[in-house]
Amino acid sequence: MLKSPEKPTLTIQQHILTEQQRFPEASGEFSFLLSGITLASKLIQAQVRRAGLGNILGAAGEENVQGELQQKLDVYANDVMIDKLSCRRSVGILASEENECAVMMPHDTADASYAVIFDPLDGSSNIDVNVSVGTTFSIFRRPVGPQYDDPNTWILQNGTQQIAAGYVVYGSSTIMVYTVGNGVHGFTLDPAVGAFVMSHENMKMPEQGKYYSVNEAYRDNFPTQYRTFLEGLRRGELGTKYGSRYIGSMVADFHRTLLRGGVFLYPPTSDHANGKLRLLYEANPIAMIAEQAGGVATNGKSRILDIKPEAIHQRTPLVVGSRKEMDYFQSLSE
Ligand code: P6P
Secondary structure, eight states: OOOOSOOOBBHHHHOOOOOOOOTTTTTSSHHHHHHHHHHHHHHHHHHHHHHTTTOOOOOOEEEEESSSSEHHHHHHHHHHHHHHHHTTTTEEEEEEOOOOEEOOOOOOTTTTTEEEEEEEHHHHHHGGGGGEEEEEEEEOOOSSSSSGGGGGGGSSSGGHHHGEEEEEEEEEEEEEEESSSSEEEEEEEETTEEEEEEEESSSOOOOSEEEEEEGGGGGSSSSSHHHHHHHHHHHTTSSSEEEEOOOOHHHHHHHHHHHHHOEEEEOOOSSSOOOSSIIIIIIIIHHHHHHTTTTTSSSSSSGGOOOOSTTTBBOOOOOEOOOHHHHHHHTTTT
């Protein structure tokens, strides 16, 4: 006789439907949209997990809009995300790190109420060396008003307008972390069940950590405030001398920061005067998750979520982490 689990297994699908019940008028379209993302991430992880076992490793031989060499898995992940979201009639437009322009949906936009922006495989240059990579997503509702008839305007909204955001880390396990504005919850893919099962309920970022996460190779180019901040953390200004952890895959570096506290930052550098990370599909979803978990996310000067985007692929500096470190960083502002 199988011993019943101490706690009933709660899948992400059940969680999404439970969240939907908070909105009696909900049609279920949004829940169906989110299930498209969970399905896509299962298909992506299946390929990530077998990278090296098939002709799926290495460069696809093309460059993406960022001028970065597209990895075969980048292309696959992007195709899967577009395919699984295109068949959701509620989606009016998609924007991807891999596509220069937004992807209009074929169906009548009168039915479509949502815009989905994503990076299908962030950190993909790490794939060939078996380092964690991730998917990020950000969802907006169609804004109201005749000035929004063009779905392209749906994607250039402030991050505060996100109705959902999240990421998937393809790491030692595959975990999806998401929020619909009602706390942050983590679901780990159980291969035996083939479902994302709740593993981290109502995640809260610790008030303080003991690591900072930044690419130190560029530190001579960092603005003074950043250098003073990092020196202060190393020296023990916050009561402990910080260590450094840097994976070079934003989703993995942020996920550790969410769980353990601390700070992840990608400052302005000589190569990227406005930072390297992209506002719409890297900084915004991460910032919504961070704030929902009690953390802080800025571009070094102002709240990430308050930035009015001007372009799909615009970049931003990002400093995101626990309140204590972020208060210290902001106390050093010039
Ligand atoms: P660097 C991956 O290419 C990425 O966009 C983020 O996932 C990661 O945080 C950053 O770039 C790493 O950049 O310059 O440190 O290699």
